[in-house]
Amino acid sequence: MKNFNPADNIQDLQYFGEFGGVNPSISDSSTYTFLSAKTMFDTFEGNMEGCYLYSRHSSPSNLYLDKALAAMEGTETANVSASGMGAITPTLLQLCGSGDHIVSSRTIYGGTYAFLKNFTPRLGIKTTFVDITKLAVVEAAITTETKVLYCETVSNPLLEVADIEGLSKIAKKHNLMLVIDNTFSPLSVSPAKLGADIVIHSLTKYINGSSDTVGGVTCASQEFIDSLKNVNSGASMLLGPTMDSLRSASVMKNLRTLHIRMKQHSHNAMYLAERFEKDGLKTVYPGLKSHPSHEIYKTMINPEYGFGGMMTLDVGTLEKANALMELMQAKNLGYLAVSLGFYKTLFSAPGTSTSSEIPMEEQIEMGLTDGLIRFSIGLDNDIERTYQSMKACMMELNVLK
Ligand code: PLP
Numbered sequence: 001m002k003n004f005n006p007a008d009n010i011q012d013l014q015y016f017g018e019f020g021g022v023n024p025s026i027s028d029s030s031t032y033t034f035l036s037a038k039t040m041f042d043t044f045e046g047n048m049e050g051c052y053l054y055s056r057h058s059s060p061s062n063l064y065l066d067k068a069l070a071a072m073e074g075t076e077t078a079n080v081s082a083s084g085m086g087a088i089t090p091t092l093l094q095l096c097g098s099g100d101h102i103v104s105s106r107t108i109y110g111g112t113y114a115f116l117k118n119f120t121p122r123l124g125i126k127t128t129f130v131d132i133t134k135l136a137v138v139e140a141a142i143t144t145e146t147k148v149l150y151c152e153t154v155s156n157p158l159l160e161v162a163d164i165e166g167l168s169k170i171a172k173k174h175n176l177m178l179v180i181d182n183t184f185s186p187l188s189v190s191p192a193k194l195g196a197d198i199v200i201h202s203l204t205k206y207i208n209g210s211s212d213t214v215g216g217v218t219c220a221s222q223e224f225i226d227s228l229k230n231v232n233s234g235a236s237m238l239l240g241p242t243m244d245s246l247r248s249a250s251v252m253k254n255l256r257t258l259h260i261r262m263k264q265h266s267h268n269a270m271y272l273a274e275r276f277e278k279d280g281l282k283t284v285y286p287g288l289k290s291h292p293s294h295e296i297y298k299t300m301i302n303p304e305y306g307f308g309g310m311m312t313l314d315v316g317t318l319e320k321a322n323a324l325m326e327l328m329q330a331k332n333l334g335y336l337a338v339s340l341g342f343y344k345t346l347f348s349a350p351g352t353s354t355s356s357e358i359p360m361e362e363q364i365e366m367g368l369t370d371g372l373i374r375f376s377i378g379l380d381n382d383i384e385r386t387y388q389s390m391k392a393c394m395m396e397l398n399v400l401k
Contacts, residue, residue, distance in 0.1 A: 266306025
């Protein structure tokens with residue numbers, strides 16, 4: 001673990017394009033030729049290394065990005081997909097069928113929550129939602145039908161932190177697959193090194209970092225990825241959430257600057273979180289000592305990438321939250337928009353946006369309050385200048401005195 005550095009692993013990959021280009025060539029084809037019919041048959045059967053059949057299965061460009069993301073997470077291999085949900089849903093459907101059970105964190109991305117709560121029951125898959133920070137509660141929810149333990153390293157939107165090593169011990173004891181969505185904490189946390197079996201990302205967020213596409217990835221063992229891509233029974237192959245080759249080439253280019261961006265996102269978020277907490281605002285950021293999981297998170301992170309760029313502020317009421325977000329956008333401090341990992345700060349009120357799939361009474365139970373604003377802090381060069389401008393907005397609206 002000590003010698004594992006995800007950014008070095010990305011740096012150490014070497015590619016040559018078809019004509020000696022410094023970027024790998026993009027494979028702009030949906031289908032591939034064979035010189036012999038026998039090779040085509042063997043490729044269909046999954047017996048031919050290095051041969052391509054059809055781009056829904058794999059393409060050279062997607063395999064380059066798979067390899068880079070597997071290197072980043074320290075897994076044997078990976079499979080990119082057209083969106084984060086395009087990674088999450090086939091992964092869970094590959095692991096579970098009718099009669100199976102999932103234990104999931106109750107604070108997860110609203111789309112994943114809706115998939116587990118509303119969609120998978122149609123297929124006979126049940127989910128119990130738990131407070132993932134309480135290991136005894138997690139273990140108590142496991143039944144003989146349970147196949148998967150599911151959570152996010154840092155949860156959306158409440159920024160709860162999962163004790164991955166603790167969860168991995170429980171998963172191993174009960175023979176479960178531990179699936180971790182690491183979207184909020186790429187580079188900072190390496191879940192597979194802490195015992196996760198499968199690591200998922202929405203590439204849409206930090207990894208691509210330019211809010212110009214959606215994308216996803218499942219990082220896992222060769223055996224699991226082969227099962228996802230199996231032509232007869234693989235959920236990724238059969239449901240078809242394939243990433244386009246042109247897009248995977250562009251995500252790959254952005255991946256190369258991820259380490260620089262994460263350091264700046266973390267630096268800026270830490271700066272603002274410390275300031276706003278001192279000003280008396282209810283601030284949640286895993287880098288703050290006041291965060292309930294600060295100590296455990298400190299032991300989990302690759303420290304040079306920091307505590308990440310996500311922060312929440314509770315300004316009391318939805319009206320105040322909406323007014324503040326509109327004013328901050330008008331003052332060009334960021335955008336009132338969902339998603340995260342952009343160079344500009346993005347802010348939204350999760351209760352009415354990304355977590356609106358979660359029923360109101362459950363939002364209250366998990367502490368998702370009306371006045372909560374989720375910030376994805378940008379790459380601002382002068383963060384003190386940003387702090388002063390944000391504070392001025394808060395004073396104008398009496399959020400701060
Ligand atoms: N996981 C997390 C933590 C997310 O925040 C999101 C999207 O907001 C997703 C998964 C879904 O990813 P996508 O929108 O790329 O399908």
